[in-house]
Amino acid sequence: MVGSVDFDETRTAYITARMPGRLDRLFVDYTGVQVKKGDHMASIYSPELLSAQQELLQAIDSVKALTNSESSIVRDVSQSTVDAVREKLRLWGLTPEQIQQIETRGTPMDHVTLYSPVGGIVIHKNAQEGSYVKTGDRIYTVADLSHVWVQIEAYESDLPWLRYGQKVSFTTEAWPGETFKGKIAFIDPVLNAATRTVNVRVNVDNPELQMKPGMFVSAVAYPLISEDGKVANPSLAGKWICPMHPEVVKDAPGTCDICGMKLVTAEELGYVTPTPTNAPLVIPATAPLITGTRAVVYVEVPDQDKPTYEGREIVLGPKAGNVYIVHSGLKEGERVVTQGAFKLDAELQIHAKPSMMSPEGGSALMDHGKMKMEP
Numbered sequence: 335m336v337g338s339v340d341f342d343e344t345r346t347a348y349i350t351a352r353m354p355g356r357l358d359r360l361f362v363d364y365t366g367v368q369v370k371k372g373d374h375m376a377s378i379y380s381p382e383l384l385s386a387q388q389e390l391l392q393a394i395d396s397v398k399a400l401t402n403s404e405s406s407i408v409r410d411v412s413q414s415t416v417d418a419v420r421e422k423l424r425l426w427g428l429t430p431e432q433i434q435q436i437e438t439r440g441t442p443m444d445h446v447t448l449y450s451p452v453g454g455i456v457i458h459k460n461a462q463e464g465s466y467v468k469t470g471d472r473i474y475t476v477a478d479l480s481h482v483w484v485q486i487e488a489y490e491s492d493l494p495w496l497r498y499g500q501k502v503s504f505t506t507e508a509w510p511g512e513t514f515k516g517k518i519a520f521i522d523p524v525l526n527a528a529t530r531t532v533n534v535r536v537n538v539d540n541p542e543l544q545m546k547p548g549m550f551v552s553a554v555a556y557p558l559i560s561e562d563g564k565v566a567n568p569s570l571a572g573k574w575i576c577p578m579h580p581e582v583v584k585d586a587p588g589t590c591d592i593c594g595m596k597l598v599t600a601e602e603l604g605y606v607t608p609t610p611t612n613a614p615l616v617i618p619a620t621a622p623l624i625t626g627t628r629a630v631v632y633v634e635v636p637d638q639d640k641p642t643y644e645g646r647e648i649v650l651g652p653k654a655g656n657v658y659i660v661h662s663g664l665k666e667g668e669r670v671v672t673q674g675a676f677k678l679d680a681e682l683q684i685h686a687k688p689s690m691m692s693p694e695g696g697s698a699l700m701d702h703g704k705m706k707m708e709p
């Protein structure tokens with residue numbers, strides 16, 4: 335399957351203005367810059383922030399002035415004002431160190447530095463130096479690329495093989511010879527009508543940042559198939575999973591790290607099927623001749639003087655890479671024609687013997703003519 339690297343949406347953060355003001359300096363002034371949690375991002379001038387600082391300093395002064403006051407109630411009121419303003423500043427994104435600095439200096443600062451609450455790559459700069467921002471306006475978008483998504487475009491014919499939790503390995507053009515691994519974390523319930531594909535999301539650890547969003551990948555899934563041709567998924571047996579975040583898998587009951595929801599068993603979510611005891615029967619994909627409704631293979635008849643083959647109608651399961659799963663009609667060990675089966679079939683039609691096109695045999699001329707009309 336083919337796909338591409340994408341940002342992990344759950345690890346993309348916006349740095350927003352928490353108070354209205356003017357951005358007088360953007361320390362990160364182009365996209366692509368890598369930032370660590372706590373790095374300075376922008377310097378903002380905000381009248382609201384200025385007055386909040388004044389309010390804080392006044393409240394501190396009055397607490398000091400009331401230290402020897404007989405009225406503890408008045409003192410408590412002033413103290414709670416101090417606490418409330420500190421909290422307001424904290425919610426505006428000021429660090430405890432910045433608040434301490436204001437209190438120590440005793441005078442408000444005109445500009446306050448905003449720090450990054452997360453680490454990652456700045457993938458979008460939403461504001462310009464000198465622009466005014468309102469509360470909630472985005473200043474930067476930061477993406478943590480230590481973990482990325484690989485979005486695979488799976489064809490309808492790939493779908494029978496894909497299950498949640500399966501391992502997928504893939505290669506990229508940028509790192510030839512290197513194979514990366516991930517796990518299927520989401521299979522889109524809706525088919526993309528334009529491309530006739532289904533989006534399959536694979537979660538990938540990217541500690542060395544080798545995967546870059548936008549890169550193309552070539553991916554392979556390795557489903558475990560049981561004897562009856564069904565995909566088995568025993569790896570999650572006995573595990574506990576968040577119904578909303580299936581990537582959260584634990585060994586014991588508990589709650590989801592992401593949303594706090596109660597975990598349920600993988601069995602309950604239908605993710606587990608038992609380990610198969612026997613592998614399914616498969617034949618090379620070049621062996622069967624397939625019309626819309628029927629599949630015929632030519633099987634070697636053993637112990638004959640001359641090589642002899644007989645046509646046989648079989649029931650196939652889905653195709654997996656270079657093989658087809660056989661539901662019925664063949665036994666393990668039987669030899670099938672893998673090259674030239676079509677020639678053999680055409681020859682039989684010429685001789686009016688049963689063939690793929692005419693299972694009951696028939697007029698040699700008729701069938702011969704029909705063959706010629708085939709592309």
Ligand SMILES: [Zn+2]
Pocket residue numbers: 576577578579582590591592593594595
């Ligand atoms: Zn969850």
